[in-house]
Amino acid sequence: MIIKENQDEILSYLEDSSNFKSGKCDRVFIPENEDEVVEIVNSCNEKNIPLTVSGGGTGTVGGRIPTEGSIISVERLNRIISIDEKKAVLEAGTIVNNFLKEADIIKKFYPPFPTERNAFIGGNTSTNASGEYSFRFGATRRYILKVRMVTGSGKIIEVPRGKYFADTDGIIKTDFVSLKIPSYRTPPIKCSAGYFSADRMDLIDLIIGSEGTLGVITQVEVALIDKLPDRFIMILFLPSEEKMFEFLWQVKKDFISDMYTLEFFDRESLFFLKNDFPEIPDDCCAFYIESTDTTELMEKWLEISEKYQAKDVWVGGDPKSYQRLIDFRHKLPENINAYFRKLNITKISLDIAVPENNFRELVAFYRKFSKESGIRTVLFGHIGENHLHFNLFPVDEREKNLARQIYLSCVEKAISLGGTISAEHGIGKIKYPYLRMMYGDNGIRDMIRIKKIFDPKGLIGRDNLFPAKLIFEQ
Numbered sequence: 239m240i241i242k243e244n245q246d247e248i249l250s251y252l253e254d255s256s257n258f259k260s261g262k263c264d265r266v267f268i269p270e271n272e273d274e275v276v277e278i279v280n281s282c283n284e285k286n287i288p289l290t291v292s293g294g295g296t297g298t299v300g301g302r303i304p305t306e307g308s309i310i311s312v313e314r315l316n317r318i319i320s321i322d323e324k325k326a327v328l329e330a331g332t333i334v335n336n337f338l339k340e341a342d343i344i345k346k347f348y349p350p351f352p353t354e355r356n357a358f359i360g361g362n363t364s365t366n367a368s369g370e371y372s373f374r375f376g377a378t379r380r381y382i383l384k385v386r387m388v389t390g391s392g393k394i395i396e397v398p399r400g401k402y403f404a405d406t407d408g409i410i411k412t413d414f415v416s417l418k419i420p421s422y423r424t425p426p427i428k429c430s431a432g433y434f435s436a437d438r439m440d441l442i443d444l445i446i447g448s449e450g451t452l453g454v455i456t457q458v459e460v461a462l463i464d465k466l467p468d469r470f471i472m473i474l475f476l477p478s479e480e481k482m483f484e485f486l487w488q489v490k491k492d493f494i495s496d497m498y499t500l501e502f503f504d505r506e507s508l509f510f511l512k513n514d515f516p517e518i519p520d521d522c523c524a525f526y527i528e529s530t531d532t533t534e535l536m537e538k539w540l541e542i543s544e545k546y547q548a549k550d551v552w553v554g555g556d557p558k559s560y561q562r563l564i565d566f567r568h569k570l571p572e573n574i575n576a577y578f579r580k581l582n583i584t585k586i587s588l589d590i591a592v593p594e595n596n597f598r599e600l601v602a603f604y605r606k607f608s609k610e611s612g613i614r615t616v617l618f619g620h621i622g623e624n625h626l627h628f629n630l631f632p633v634d635e636r637e638k639n640l641a642r643q644i645y646l647s648c649v650e651k652a653i654s655l656g657g658t659i660s661a662e663h664g665i666g667k668i669k670y671p672y673l674r675m676m677y678g679d680n681g682i683r684d685m686i687r688i689k690k691i692f693d694p695k696g697l698i699g700r701d702n703l704f705p706a707k708l709i710f711e712q
């Protein structure tokens with residue numbers, strides 16, 4: 239085991255991809271195996287030291303950053319234990335990109351295909367991460383077959399999918415745990431907000447997405463599928479947002495079984511890509527599609543682009559042009575962040591998804607603020623999953639206050655529409671107030687009750703999902 243106590247060495251563990259700046263930690267434990275994980279958890283329990291689990295550090299909500307106590311980093315638990323036609327067994331610190339490359343060698347594919355591939359598989363499991371193809375395949379949850387975890391009380395548990403289910407009263411009973419699932423139900427849409435809860439749910443789904451609050455995941459077994467068929471990317475530049483929903487519903491109806499990705503970029507987003515892609519037409523919005531590559535499909539897409547009077551259509555079919563269009567998609571968040579960092583402006587970013595039948599209403603709600611608030615906004619993302627990131631860039635105190643009010647209004651609206659306040663990024667240490675709005679005090683109490691079963695002293699992942707002080711009040 240490596241132990242880092244020098245603050246210079248610890249600093250890099252006190253950041254992730256969020257703006258969370260209150261990180262503090264006395265030491266970082268880096269175990270080499272599961273026995274050492276147990277040893278560390280037990281020792282922290284004996285001494286009452288809070289312990290935060292650190293993965294690849296790509297999270298966007300401060301989840302891996304402790305405010306006190308120690309860190310346990312799984313970076314050296316990074317072995318691909320086995321990989322075959324159907325599944326792989328991975329230690330939690332396996333870097334997703336390394337695993338994807340191994341799968342590719344045997345012509346297999348891991349469908350969650352997380353966008354940020356420097357993340358660890360344990361981090362992806364803890365946040366139920368989504369990826370480039372979650373429109374088609376769903377998020378991480380669907381592909382996790384088994385989880386091994388050292389609970390907050392130092393017990394090793396192994397939870398396979400399909401073995402432990404909630405009964406009709408919501409009770410899950412095993413030889414190592416007995417609990418009642420939360421009284422709320424997770425909306426049946428893209429969602430990474432709080433502990434998962436559904437009728438007759440599988441215990442493994444409680445652990446997936448629990449953001450490091452129940453224990454240290456040491457190993458996961460994941461499902462693989464065959465390597466994907468050849469695909470092309472197409473970007474259609476539409477003259478305005480006027481017909482975006484008509485277009486959206488039509489392509490979802492006509493192309494659903496052949497699409498892998500369906501994304502949207504508004505006019506403001508395209509502005510941030512103009513330097514890299516000067517040929518972007520003026521005054522338009524864009525749909526980004528990845529599809530199975532057949533001549534027939536390509537022709538159908540070209541027909542639809544004519545019908546909607548696309549200002550331009552770009553196709554990435556051969557490897558070079560395909561990669562260029564992938565860059566188009568990846569560059570946007572990078573460019574936006576770099577631009578506003580330079581101006582010292584902190585973005586306020588929403589991660590809301592709603593059921594399809596309410597999606598149009600949510601977008602109209604966002605657009606009212608884009609028009610009336612005077613704050614610069616950018617709207618882009620996973621339109622195929624009714625999940626667009628609405629970003630606000632307030633420039634002064636007045637706008638900052640207004641942006642916070644807008645955030646709250648959008649959260650209220652999303653909840654009233656049956657949506658989630660976090661579709662993919664999770665809650666971490668940043669979004670508790672909105673989680674509380676979504677599930678109410680009872681929902682939070684239910685989560686704390688479950689946390690205490692796995693972690694009686696409330697030491698693991700402290701302040702993730704809910705403030706630690708609530709654990710001790712209950």
Ligand SMILES: Cc1cc2nc3c(=O)[nH]c(=O)nc-3n(C[C@H](O)[C@H](O)[C@H](O)COP(=O)(O)OP(=O)(O)OC[C@H]3O[C@@H](n4cnc5c(N)ncnc54)[C@H](O)[C@@H]3O)c2cc1C
Pocket residue numbers: 254255290291292293294295296297298300301302312330331352353354356357358359360361362363364365366367368369370449450451453454455456571662663666699702
């Ligand atoms: C450019 C960029 C793009 C991104 N795009 C997406 C996207 O499209 N979709 C998406 O969902 N996310 C996205 N993310 C967010 C991020 O990649 C995911 O949340 C990812 O799953 C975090 O994994 P990590 O290993 O980096 O975890 P960390 O950031 O280290 O930790 C995240 C949380 O998981 C917990 N954790 C980590 N490992 C374990 C473990 N072994 N046991 C228990 N708890 C653990 C931590 O305590 C923390 O609460 C993006 C991030 C970046 C920087």
